[in-house]
Every structure is written in C-alpha cells, then in structure tokens.
Amino acid sequence: MSTETSKKAAGRYGMTIDIDRCNGCGSCMVACAVENNVPPAESGATDRTGITWIRVFQIDNGGRGAEKRSAFIPMLCQHCGDAPCVSVCPQQAIDVNPVTGIVEQMPERCLGCRYCMVACPYHARYFNWWDPAWPAGMEKTLNPDVAPRMRGVVEKCNFCHGRWHAAKQAGTSDSLSAYVPACAEACPTRAIRFGNLDAPAADVALGSQDPDSFRLLESIDTDPKIYYRSKKKWVREAANAPRPGKETPRG
Amino acid sequence: MASQIDRCFITRGLQRCSTSRFLLWIAPWTAMLIFGLYCAGLCLLKGLNQTNMDNRYAFGLWIFLDLTVIALGAGAFFTGFLLYILKFKELKAVINSAVVIGLVCYSGAMGVLMVDVGQPLRAWFTFWYPNVHSMLTEVTFCISCYLTVLAIEYLPIVLKNRKLREVPGFLVFEFELHKLIFVLAGVGTFLSFFHQGSLGGLYGVLRGRPFAFREGIFVWPSTFFLFILSAAAVGPSFIILTTSLVEAITKKRLVKQRAFDLLARISGLLLSVYVLAKALDTLIWINRTSPGRGFLASQYYDWKPFGTWILFTEIVLCGLVPALILLAPRLRAHRVWMVSAAALACSGVALNRFVQTVQTLALPTLSFDKFLSYTPSWQETGTFLAVTAYGVLVYSFSFRYFQIFPEERELKAAQVIEPEVEEPVSAGRY
C-alpha cells in the first residue's frame, strides 16, 4: 500500500458520465487525441495496440431483433483514490496528486515495464508500441501545451493536465480551479461532466450521489472517481456484472 | 594442431570428444543464437511492436519464460544452501553444474528483460528512484545482486581450468575465494528467498486482478511463499533433469546415485509441502478471497480453454504425482521414474508461472470486456531461442573445459573395474 494514496486530498477532480445520454459518437475520443498529442495509429496497429486515452465500449442487453438495446460506456482512467497502479511502479513514476486527486504519470521516468498496465483492472493504460509519428503537415495540429511521449513508455488520461495548469495559473482561490477537459468539452450531449467531487454544489458532486449512479468494479475497492449513471436497470446490471450475462454475487 | 591446443585446456584424465565433433555440436546452437540475437535486435531497434504483446497482454511469452527459468535456476541457490550451510556433502557432485545452470538462467532472464522493457537505457531508474512498496523493485534489486553473486561463484570454476590455474595469481585467488564461498552461498540464499518470493508477490498483490490476488501475511501475499516453496522444490528436480540429459548426451556417468537420491528426496519432500500449501491456498481463494472481491472463482474456469483441468494438472498431475514418485525409494532408484517425476515437477512449475502470467491477463475484469488470446510472434520466440542457445553453449563450454562434475573420474574408474555393477542407494542422512 502506498502511503500517498491514503492521504486525503483537499478536493478531488472527478467525472460523472451519463450512459443514458451517451450516443457513442466518439467525439470525446477524437478531442482527447487532439488535445493530448496522441499520435495516429501506425499501419499494423490494431484496436489492442492503438492508444485511446478515452475509449467508448458498447454493451448490449442480449435481446434480438426489436428487443435489442445497446448502450455506450466511455472508459478512461478512473483516477482511483486507492490506485492499484501507484504502488506497483518500480520507479515511482506514478503518483496520486494530494491536491487534485489526479493519478499522474511521469513519462520521462517510465521504464516501460508495463507492470502498471497489468495492475489496472480498467485497462485504462496504453503503451507506446511505436515511435510517435505524424504525417507531414499534421504536426501543425499539435498542442504546444502538451509534451508528446516517446516510444516504450506508458501513458493514460491525466484529466487534461495542461488545461489544469493553465487554470491554476490564472485562478486565485485556494480551492480547485475550474476547468474542462477536452472530452467533456467535446461531448455533444453533455454526458461527460467534470468538476470537484468534494464541492457540495458541483454538478459532479450531486451526480455522484444520485441513486442511479454507480462505479465500476466497486467490489475491488479501488475508489474510482468516475461515476457512471443510468436509469436503466439492465445497463446497471450489465456494467456491474462480474462477467457478461451473469448476476452479481453481492447486492 | 588446433586440437592439440584444445586438448591442453581440457582437464587431465577426462575424456572429451574431438575438437571437430565439438564444433559440429556447437554449430547449430550458434546459428540459433545468431538468429535469436537478430530477433532481439529487431525488437530493440524497431520497438516492441515487433512482438504480439498489446495493451491487454502487457506481459507475454518473455515474462512467462523469465519466471519459469528463474524458478528452475533456483537449484543454484538451494544446492549451495544445502551444501555449504547445511553440509550435505553428497551435493558436491552437482554444485558446479548447478552454478552454471543458475548463471545461465539468470543472465538469460536479465537479457530478455532488457529487451522486454520499453526503455532499456532507463534500467538504472529503478535503482535510483526505487519504490520500496513495489514487488518489481524488490525483484530488480535482488536479481541484479544475485546475478553478481552467481558470477562470482562461477569464477572459481573458470579459474580451476587446467591452463588458467598455471597463472599463480588465478590459482591463489581461486583458493582464497573458495574458502569464503559459504558467505556467498548464504547471501545467495537470502537474496533468492526474497526474489523468488517477490516474483510470486508480483501477482499476489494485484488488487485489480481478482484471479491473481491473494491474501497473505503482512505485505506478502500467499503467492510470495508459494513461489519460494515451488522454486526450492523444483530446483533439485531441474538439476536431476539436466544432469541426466548431460549423462545421456555424453554417454558418461557423471554423478553418483547417492547425489541423485538426495536431490530426489528433497525435491519430493518440498513438493509435497508445496502441494499441501497450494491446495490450501486454492481452497481459501475459491471460498473466501475471490468472492470477497466480487468474483466467483468458478467463472474463471468458464473461459475455454482454461478449464478446471488446469488446476488439476498443476496441483495433482504435476505436483502430487511427482512428489509421491520422488518420495518412494523403490521408484526413485530407477532412472526412468526419477527423470519422469522431475520432468513432471518442472512442467508443473512452468504451468503455474503460465497461469499467473498469461491466464491472469486473458481473463476479463470488466463485465463488457472479452476473453482475449495471444500468440507470441516469431521475434519473441526467436529471442527466447537465443537464451536457450546461449545456455547450451555456455554449459557445453563449461563442461568441456572446466571440471563441472568432480565425481566423473571416480565414476570412470568404477566403470572400468566393475562396469555391470549398479551403485547401491545409500541410506543417506535421514
């Protein structure tokens, strides 16, 4: 157990994602890649070797024909309060920021051992299997506030750290500065909302307390900061089941 | 001319094949080594996209084989412990061979690890910014230290070469180092205890992978202790296996039966303890640990091809059965039974390491996740073939030019006097 994760932060950045509103358009994925200088996939990359800090999964209710229903679940780093990845990094390249609660990664210190990727149950971590390369002309789209990562290191969502830095420098109050990460900004249905989970009036704080809200893999006690919400029972059951089509063993 | 020079380096009185035959033997292994180095070079230059690992299979063939090879190489520390600390003199016959095998296993594993990480030049970061809470830090430190210890233990074997010991400096240094070898054996045992355990701890601490997660004592999950036990149990078995193989290839008797007997007994005893502990641990995991994390253990085995046959094979077929064979005096006295049991035990440990590395990653954690499969690419396989070839080459050179088996001459004499007489099995120490 890392001592860092047991410290309580002053506030915590978190998200609520309304599954009922998500239509699977994928704008969040594109906005994230553009904001964070994620390189385009190399030829030969598959859905298992490409980098997608946020990634939309589809779940179905198992029905056929007219009975079939689908829902979309955007998956990203859950920024766990008790992150399984922090204690396993041999180089201390991962840390839970005590001020913001964001699980931060230092690509410059990452050895590329990928132990954190094995530890993460949400599959939120991605490895640079190739050297990042942008086709000629595309380098003009690069975001100057975000450093690209080199081959052989792990990367993941960091709640648009560059934007937080900018907000912090512009802001004056002691409490967590308000800013919007790229995915929340791009989402056309406002399914993704971001803010301080500990500020009582904040959207996310209220959303997290909603009875229809749940977090993924609650039983393994990672204390994630992403709250998913759906009024549909089948969605809640499907998302929380230990495996597709099975009932949860505990309530 | 060349063969005359070659002969000068071979220990007096030992019969070794002709120089040309030796070159014929090492030629295919050298070719395999070169091919494997080319594969490793591709991975280093072009990146890990040369492998079939991906974001879901972050650990693949290399980590599985590393863990297996380190468990098998545990014979080095364990034999050293039994010989130099517990004074089981019979094991003098195999200690040199065990050290060579250990050196080959650990240096090979280190080599593969350097290719496996995304940024090998940053390897020193683990030493500079160590995270003392991470099992992988522990593994890195211990394996590096232990490889150093093994290299130092290998020095006396090299320096006792017939030509090298003509140099007075080498002769006296070997003599003085050998007097202190028990210190290195003790340090090696301490280091090995911890890194074998930490390799188990790597998986046992994974809170995010209920399949691998185990409860334990203090910071150490049960897999920490199970890995130590299984490594100690299978180390002697691997020595039995390799020695029998070398005897079969070279058509010589190299080790007295009493050494085999002792190794078999120790392996059998530790295997039985391991099987008991593993069975207990599995029961606790099925009934308490896994359900406590929200996952019923039975569901893991619904994913084909990893059915419950894997548990049965690992614990019963490759654990209990070889343990019983090795503990039965009448069975282990026969070469075929002993070697088969040793091979089963080694396979059992390989299977255990496979289950921990590959099966853990294959199983989905999220409900909308899938069971995924993985096949290593030819570059990955090639890199590991390089390690195998390297091992065979180092061992072949050591066998030819150094005295790996001190009982060889005595057994040569015994065969000449009474070639038909089988050595009686001694009563042993207990």
Added chain:
Amino acid sequence: MFPWNYGFHWGAGSYIFLGAFYTVLVVVVTTLIGALLRARRDLRGNASESIRWHNDFHDLPAADRVCRHVLTGEFKQRECPHAFDCRQCQTHAQLTEHRPAAYSDAVEADIFGMSFPVDRFYHRGHTWAHPETDGTVTIGLDDLGARLLGAPDEVILPEPGTQLRANGPAFRVRRREADVRILSPVDGEVVERGDITHAYVLRVKPLPGQVDMRHLLSGAEVKPWLVREMERLQLALTMEGASSPSLADGGVPVRDIASAYPQTDWDAVCGEMFLEP
C-alpha cells in the same frame, strides 16, 4: 537510492529495503576484496606453490591419499591429514619413535625387477632424495618414474638458485602428450643441474639445520608402497583404455612403458602416477 534523490521518502519500508540492499552489497564486495587481498598476500609470501599442492592433493581420488602407515599395515584405513607432509604429523612422529631398529635391515634393493637402492629416501611422487657427504642433497626420478617417462621429449630443469619446497614442483618433463611437473622431495636451493639419464637430476642445498627426511619413505615401507603403485598403474592404464591387462603381479615393467601403450593417454597416466590431477 539516496536520500537526496527527488522523490525519496523516509519510511520504515525504505530503511528496511535499502538497509538490506546496502548490507548485501557491502558483504559481497568485502568478500571479493577480502579474497583479493588474501591472494595478494599469498603471492607475496610465495605461498602459491604450497596452495597448488594443497589443491592437487585434495583433487586426488581418496584411494591415492592414504597415509603411509596404511601401506605398512599399521592402520587399516586412514587418509593423510597433512598432504603428505609427515614432518607436521604427530601420529607419524609417535609411530617412528617406537619402530624397532632391526626394521631397517631386511630390505630389498630390487623390487619387481626395478632398482630401489636402500640408501635413498623416496617421495610418493616417484622422486628420491639422497643426502650427500658435502651436505647437499641429490634428487632424481626413481626407477618406476624413469620407466614411465622413458626417453622424454623435453626436460625443463629449474635455474640454479631456485628455491624448492617439499611437495612443490621441482622440474617438468614432456613425453608424447604427457606434460607433468615432478614433485620435489625436499626443501632447498638448487645448486647444480644434472640430467634425467644421469646419476641425479638436481643437486640442492638444504635449508639451514638438519636435513629432514622424516616425510619420505624408506626401508621396509618401500615395497608395500610399490605394490600399491603397481596396482595404481594397472588401474590407470586400464582406465585410459589400454586394451589388455599386461602388468600381471610380479611382472617387470619395461624400460619405456609409454612405448608399449602407444594409444593410451599418457598424460592421464603420468598425471595419476606423479600426483598431478
């Protein structure tokens, strides 16, 4: 790794972990350096030859390390605890004290057809020492040793002034594929070089004090020793693939045994007989 590194946390874990690591490092480095320093001390003190003999002795098969008193039947079984240096042995001192004087009369000079003069003292590595009237000691190969080497290809003798130690190397001989060092029976300084075909190979001036021949075989010990040596030679020849057992008990070995066994690994046979494993 060090407290001044960025990100270092002082905690129980760091103390234990880094403490253990540094301890291990210190122990390993100390052991290595300790061995190096001791080795340097040994080299400076010219102990390399005695260390070499010590190693060689312990690499000999157990059957070759028997105490000389087993040869004479005084012990049934005993391994020499002093690497054939009987000067240090209490047991040897006690046993020779009580040996009757008449013991030394009934000895033969001719054993198995080989000449072993009674006025010489024999080393188990098949050399003899003979104290001369002028205080020097002559050293040579005994008859079995000479027959083993026959007409050697090369004999490398030490320069005059070289210090010899008992059980240390005296000179080297090469014959066919054999390349052996012959052990010196006594301590001393080489004053004159002879030849392997002549009366003596080396003449040495012993160290000041008495000429100590206690550690060498003489008198009635020689024959039982030779019986064993002939058995050892037989075994060595058979082990190295000599096709037929040709040295039956009582048979006389030829002047040049090597020529009778052209296919046999003569290096191994000589190594066995001259105690160089």
